[in-house]
Every structure is written in structure tokens, then in C-alpha cells.
Amino acid sequence: MLNKLTLKQAIDKLDNKKITLEDIWADVLSAIKNQNDKLNVYLAINKNFKSQPNKPLKGLPIAVKDNFCTKGTITTASSLLLKDFVPQFESTVTQKLKDAGGEIVGKTNMDAWAHGSSTETSQYGKTLNPRNTQHLPGGSSGGSAAAVAADMCIASLGSETAGSIRQPAAWCGVVGLKPTYGRTSRYGIVAMASSTDSPGPITKTVEDAAILLNHIAGHDPLNATSSSEKTPNFTESLDKPIENLKIGIIYHNLEGLENVWKLFAPQLKIFTKLGASVKYAQAMDPKHAISVYTVVQRSEVSSNLARFDDVRYQHGRDTFGNEAKKRIMLGTHTLSKVFNTHPYSLAQKVRTLLIKDYEKLFKKYDVLISLTSPGFAKKVGATEGSAMFGELEDMLMEVSSLSGMPGISIPCYRDEKTNLYLGMNIMAPMWREDLVIQVADAFEKNTDWNSWRKND
Amino acid sequence: MLLKKILIGTRGEKMTNSNKNYQLICGLEVHAELKTKSKMFCGCKNDPFHAPKPNIYTCPVCLGMPGALPVPNKKAIEWTIKLGLALNCKINLFSKFDRKHYFYPDLPKGYQISQYDIPFCYDGYLDTSEGRIGIARIHLEEDTGKLLHKTINGKKVSLIDFNRGGVPLVEVVTEPDIKTATQAAEYGKKLRNIIRYLDIGNCDMQKGGMRLEANLSLSETGDLPDYKVEVKNINSFKFMEQAIAYEIDRQTKILNQGKTPAQETRGWDANKQRSFSQRAKETAEDYRYFPDPDIPPLQFTKEQVEKWREKLPELPAQILDRWYQNFKIEPKFGEILISNHCLTTLLNAIFSKAKRKKINPNSIAKALVNKKLTLQLGDKPKNIIANYQQLHKIDNIDSDVLKQTINKVLTTNPDAVTKFKTGKTQVIGFLLGQIAQKLPQKLDMKQVRLELLKALEN
Numbered sequence: 001m002l003n004k005l006t007l008k009q010a011i012d013k014l015d016n017k018k019i020t021l022e023d024i025w026a027d028v029l030s031a032i033k034n035q036n037d038k039l040n041v042y043l044a045i046n047k048n049f050k051s052q053p054n055k056p057l058k059g060l061p062i063a064v065k066d067n068f069c070t071k072g073t074i075t076t077a078s079s080l081l082l083k084d085f086v087p088q089f090e091s092t093v094t095q096k097l098k099d100a101g102g103e104i105v106g107k108t109n110m111d112a113w114a115h116g117s118s119t120e121t122s123q124y125g126k127t128l129n130p131r132n133t134q135h136l137p138g139g140s141s142g143g144s145a146a147a148v149a150a151d152m153c154i155a156s157l158g159s160e161t162a163g164s165i166r167q168p169a170a171w172c173g174v175v176g177l178k179p180t181y182g183r184t185s186r187y188g189i190v191a192m193a194s195s196t197d198s199p200g201p202i203t204k205t206v207e208d209a210a211i212l213l214n215h216i217a218g219h220d221p222l223n224a225t226s227s228s229e230k231t232p233n234f235t236e237s238l239d240k241p242i243e244n245l246k247i248g249i250i251y252h253n254l255e256g257l258e259n260v261w262k263l264f265a266p267q268l269k270i271f272t273k274l275g276a277s278v279k280y281a282q283a284m285d286p287k288h289a290i291s292v293y294t295v296v297q298r299s300e301v302s303s304n305l306a307r308f309d310d311v312r313y314q315h316g317r318d319t320f321g322n323e324a325k326k327r328i329m330l331g332t333h334t335l336s337k338v339f340n341t342h343p344y345s346l347a348q349k350v351r352t353l354l355i356k357d358y359e360k361l362f363k364k365y366d367v368l369i370s371l372t373s374p375g376f377a378k379k380v381g382a383t384e385g386s387a388m389f390g391e392l393e394d395m396l397m398e399v400s401s402l403s404g405m406p407g408i409s410i411p412c413y414r415d416e417k418t419n420l421y422l423g424m425n426i427m428a429p430m431w432r433e434d435l436v437i438q439v440a441d442a443f444e445k446n447t448d449w450n451s452w453r454k455n456d
Numbered sequence: 457m458l459l460k461k462i463l464i465g466t467r468g469e470k471m472t473n474s475n476k477n478y479q480l481i482c483g484l485e486v487h488a489e490l491k492t493k494s495k496m497f498c499g500c501k502n503d504p505f506h507a508p509k510p511n512i513y514t515c516p517v518c519l520g521m522p523g524a525l526p527v528p529n530k531k532a533i534e535w536t537i538k539l540g541l542a543l544n545c546k547i548n549l550f551s552k553f554d555r556k557h558y559f560y561p562d563l564p565k566g567y568q569i570s571q572y573d574i575p576f577c578y579d580g581y582l583d584t585s586e587g588r589i590g591i592a593r594i595h596l597e598e599d600t601g602k603l604l605h606k607t608i609n610g611k612k613v614s615l616i617d618f619n620r621g622g623v624p625l626v627e628v629v630t631e632p633d634i635k636t637a638t639q640a641a642e643y644g645k646k647l648r649n650i651i652r653y654l655d656i657g658n659c660d661m662q663k664g665g666m667r668l669e670a671n672l673s674l675s676e677t678g679d680l681p682d683y684k685v686e687v688k689n690i691n692s693f694k695f696m697e698q699a700i701a702y703e704i705d706r707q708t709k710i711l712n713q714g715k716t717p718a719q720e721t722r723g724w725d726a727n728k729q730r731s732f733s734q735r736a737k738e739t740a741e742d743y744r745y746f747p748d749p750d751i752p753p754l755q756f757t758k759e760q761v762e763k764w765r766e767k768l769p770e771l772p773a774q775i776l777d778r779w780y781q782n783f784k785i786e787p788k789f790g791e792i793l794i795s796n797h798c799l800t801t802l803l804n805a806i807f808s809k810a811k812r813k814k815i816n817p818n819s820i821a822k823a824l825v826n827k828k829l830t831l832q833l834g835d836k837p838k839n840i841i842a843n844y845q846q847l848h849k850i851d852n853i854d855s856d857v858l859k860q861t862i863n864k865v866l867t868t869n870p871d872a873v874t875k876f877k878t879g880k881t882q883v884i885g886f887l888l889g890q891i892a893q894k895l896p897q898k899l900d901m902k903q904v905r906l907e908l909l910k911a912l913e914n
Contacts, residue, residue: 306566335744
């Protein structure tokens, strides 16, 4: 059962020589063997590993979303078009992971091209939610979140454009940390919406997320939008008191959220107990964020997918699934006509207003907290006929994605009947992952919602 | 014959070979590759013309692989701004790169990284002997790959070489200020020369290191007409002059029939000496421009730009001016001599040395232009001056021989002598020529003239 270890536990136990890396791998591989056929988490599995006792991640098995280019290993982004694409180069983040002693145990399923929030649009079959296989894992990093939830890895990497780390983390009852845009390099990650794409960790605990982020963050000369901002040691934000922190609660009075809000609101009491000030704050209606995000993302998608022009990669544009086709068509439209008047330019202007709205809130509050997703994991098949599925599921995170802010989703409620979780989304100003980790860690350690902490 | 007539018709004066007069309205778009060490957005070697094999100077970035990201080349940006400063442009301190979308096999990302509404440089000018030409803008973009259509084992195939893909490419766009074909050629040559003096590009036109496109139409009133013909694929200044001349004739004929020439892109066939329609361009193409989200906007400071301005080398116009001021080199000679930028330093040394030795530098310039003297990179100034002196060495001539020859010429040309005596002094030239013909030596014509006058007065 060593596959159930958190990253921190595994590292400590290896350091104390209480267990061997071989044992951990054996348990992880057997968990994969037992569950992968049913859950469809991994598209590719790697059984080879090297013990790296002197490196921080020791050679531990880490799952990686299949949109990270991995040298010599097929990288499909769950699309048929890239079915036979073997990258000749390594993404910066997976390179950093390897440099720190992480071993990729497999490439995880996702919504094709990261287009979606269900992992149902994968061209290699849907992934099921390990907490309840009648339900979806969310997405687009659904495979990475499910791999963590099912203990089919020790930790994983995902990527978020708007919600793609946090929403599947919420639905699978795990921790998902979306770093500040530019904190982690986009180099070598099949691009979705370039202006918001952010790779980040999906883990069992907040502590694990802090450890993993330490290793994958940092300036990348190959990515012009990566920041030269210094990378702090994020584990220093763990076990830190949160008294006197000012917390703003947003999106509490949205129509349709009443039922889940009733379950969510009581969970906030712990912050007051821990000495923080908790107040309800008013953010701009998320409907604006949905429009802006949809236009920005579709436009960038249509451009980023233009490189698949039937000349290379063996498979052509006719292999695009319906979701990709719809996004390309809408994005082509929103970039049409004269620059400065096309919908993309207008959306960018509104984007600035949304950023300013949050900036105003952050003058009053250290962190903002909302639900991660408007509800529990939806049932398998829920995306059919729902063209805006992802946008609606991710609406509470879209502003923070559009403005580049960091956010974390942590489990904050479990429904006993369905075994499904609600996620709490904690957001902070740019470059303040430390605050996000501090508050999330305090919540996690003072409540019982994290299934691994419960096992402690 | 036809061509000659057209060329005459393009030298500024209005054409009168029909019932109506038309003025050429023409603007040029010139693309030039920059000779930075690496490509525009990646670290690959920028040397497409000397690559031993196709596709060896490539990487995930310039091949547009999924996940690969562009990082702009600082040097190329600095050089583009320097070109702008050399062309008297204003500089946008805030600028950015945009994506320009179109499908073509030589464009691996499905879009070209270019600049749309905020180019690095705008609103400059370049003076020609036929007037000032406004520079609308200069922007920086990436070059495309090269398509090769071949037959291999009896099968027709198209091949792509990406060695050129991603090479930095500047585009210099003029205002529609060009009034003649010769002015277009002069502008092109001057622009090429400036790029070479800045030492930022080789502008090898044969290989495609510099490419010309002319946008032209004819106007009765001088205002912009409602159609525009674009002529592409021009790879020499001579062809450009011919293409513009051909188009003037072609469009004049159409206009004289009361029709409007089609809005289209035409190519130039240098063998057949005519332009041909490539594609209709009735509506503006939709390139779906938007700021490239992979590249943050660029912000320069005034100080930075001023520093670049200070570092500009001496440019052709300034050299001409200095040569005139210091050495009295006539611009008509200077213009020709500065066309080879490699020789400027050597010429400076020769002119200075000549001036010190009290030899007229302009005479040396003239001799060089007339090819009486040759000059090569690596020549020593003192040798060139020695060659010049050799050229103009005056043989000592026995004054008796000279006198005898003069007398001989005078006796065989009594008419000329009579003319001189009746005041028609211009016959002197004729007589001097006759004398020179009879003597093999290089003569000091001042001395001969003096002797001749003496003889005539006797």
C-alpha cells in the first residue's frame, strides 16, 4: 500500500531507509495494473526508473499530463492528430522534474488538446472519477487528478488554462495548485490558450504541492513570458499561523449555487477560529468572465492549432474532434475583421477591467476564497449537448486565470452518499503562491476533509 | 523598341502617347534578411545560403513543433531600429509582435510572427535625385522556409527546406511617392547600400536575401486611384525598372479603353519581359492579426534609442557630403564610388593621402569611375596614387620636336589658321587634337597650348 503515501511521506521514509523505492514503484504499478483498464487514467505507462537517493524527489513515480512534450515518448495531448508524435525535445517543467529526481510513471489522459473540463472529449476514451466511477473526473487534467485520487502515482503534473488543474482536483477530492502565469514555464507544453496556460502540481496534500512547485518553478530562457521573479521556498509557507489574515469570500450569492453553498459556507468557520478575518466581498458577475474567457481562449486556440496543417504529423485536420473543430471555428471568427475591432481585441479590453476588479479586492483582502466549481462532479455523459460545459464549470476560476493569479483547490466537503467532493478555491495576487499555500495548508491541517491526512 | 519608348516616358514627364495623361503612383515593399548570428526567435544558425544540407539549421521552435515557443532576437530588434534611424524614422518606444495567419507549406506554424499596427519604425524618408520618398513603416518578422519542386525517381514531389525558416526579415514600406521607374530603382539601390553600410544585411538579391514588391497604379489627377496592382517576384533593380515600365504601358492601354485595371497580384517574367497575373485581390485578405501571446510587448527608452543613434556608422549620404566638403569629390562620382561599401575605408585613405600630396582627389575619383584606375579590397593607398600618377605622367618632350609638329599641323590646316585669325578661337581644340595625334607621348596639354598660341601669333 506504499502507493498511498504522500510525496512528503515517501521522501521521508526513503530518507530514513524504512522502505525502498522499488517497493513504492511495485505498489504504484500494481495499483495502475488493477485500475487503469477501468478508469482509463494513463495513455502510456513507464515501468523503468532509477533510484536517485541524493536528489530531492528520489526517483519517485510522478504522473504527467499528456500535453507535456517528453523526449522519445509519444505525446498526444489526447488527440488522434498527434497519435504518432514523438517529441525530439523535453518540456522545461518535466526536465526540471527529472533534474530533481522525479521519474515519469506515465502520461495521463486529458480532454483532447485540453479542450474541456470533463476528460470526456479525449480521443482515447473518457477517464472515470476514482471516487465514484459513475462520475467524471473533471478536466482537462482529469487523468492527472484521477491518478492521484486512485493512488496510481505519488503526485502528478497538470496544466491549467482556466480551471484545468483546480476543477478536476476539486471533483477528484485532491489538491490542485495553479501557479501565477509565468511562474512555471510553458515551453514544451502543447499550447491551448497561450496567454493563460500554466503548468502546476496536482497532489495529495498542500504540502506535496508546495514541494513539487519548488522544483518545477523558475525562469526559463526558452519561454519569453516566464518571469524572472525569484522563486521562494514554498514549503516555508506551511504550518504558518493565519491569524490577522484578511479573507474575502466571493461568488457567495450566485443564482443556482444555493444548494452547494449551504454545504460550503459552514466550512469557512475554521478560518475565523484560526484568527483570520472573514468577510463577504463582491466581485464582478462571472458571466463577464465567461464571455471574455471564451473569446480569448477560442481565438488563441484557433491560432495555436493552425500549425497542424496536414503537412506533418502524419494525421490531418480531419482527425480533430468536434470540440476542437467548434473552438477553431469560433476562434477564427473572433479574430476576423480588422484588428482593434475584432471580438478578441474587445475581449482583451474587458479582461483588463476584470483584472482591475480583482486588484481592487486585493487592496482589502490578502486572499479571496470561492467554491472551485459550482457543484459536485457531473455524471458520465454530462458534456453531451452542453457546448459551454467547461466554461460553466470553470466560471468561478476564470477571472483568476485571465489575470494570471495563483490559486489552489483543496477538498473542503465530502458527500457521504456519493463519495464525491467539493473543492475550495483560494486565490491571491500574482506571485503570492505563498499566501495561497499558507491558507490552504492551515485549512487542510485543521479539518478532516483531506483523505490522506485522515489516514495519517 | 517599345521598351525604350516607355522608359523615356517614365522619366518624370507625363505620357502623351494617348489622349490622356497619367501619373505613376507607386510604393515599394522591400524585404531584407538580417545577418544576425542566430535566427529571429530561436538559437539556430542564420546562414541559409551556405548551409551544406537542407533542414540542418532547425529546431523545435523554427519548425513550429507543438509546445515550442519563440524568444525574440535582441540584436535583430536593435538593427531594425538602427535601420529606422538611418532612414530618418520615428521609433515606437512601445512595440509588439503579432501573429499573421495564412496556410502555406513553407510556414510551419500556420502563422508568421510579424508586426501589425505598431511597427518598430515609422514616418521616415529617403531622398533620391528625383525627390523625397516617404518611408511609411519598417517592421521585423520571420522569413519562411523554401519550397523546392523536383522530380525524384520520375515522381513529382514538393520539398521544404527550413534552413531559411525563422531568419529575421525586415520589411521597409514606402509611401506611394515614387513617380518613375528610375526613381524606384534608385531608391532600391540606396536602401540596399544603407543596409550594407549599417552592416546588418548582405542583401544578396540573386539568392533572395533582398526581395522587391511594387504596388502601382496610374492616376490622372495625382490622387490615389481606386485600384492597385502588386508586382511580386522581382529579384533585381533592373527587372524592377522594366516591370514598372511594362505596367505603366499595360495599365495606360487599359485606362485608355475606359476600363480600370484589375486589382491583382502579378509576377514578373524576366525572360518574356512581361508581367503576368498571379491572383486576384479583390478584397483585403483576412490574416486574423492579433498580438502574439508568446512574446511580451517591448518597451524601449528614449536613452536606449539615442544610444543606438549615436552608434550609427557614417552613412552613404554623409560620406558623400564629407567627400565633397573635404576633397571636393563631385557627387556624380561619389555616388558611384560609395555603391561598394567595402571600399569606403580605402577610398577615404586614398583621398586623404592624395590631398596631402597636393593631387586633386576628384581626379582620382573620376579616373576610378571611368575605370582608368582599378581598386580592390586590400590595395595600398600609396600604390593607387602611384598608379594614378603613372596614368597622368607627362613625358618630357623635346621642344624642337613639339615646335616642328605644331608647324606641320598649321601648314596642313591653313583654313583653321585663317579661322583663328578672324576670331574663331574654338578651332584651338581641333588643332590641339591634330597635334596630339601626331605625337606618341603623353603631353602636358597646357604646354602644348602655350606653344600653339605662340606659333599662331607669329
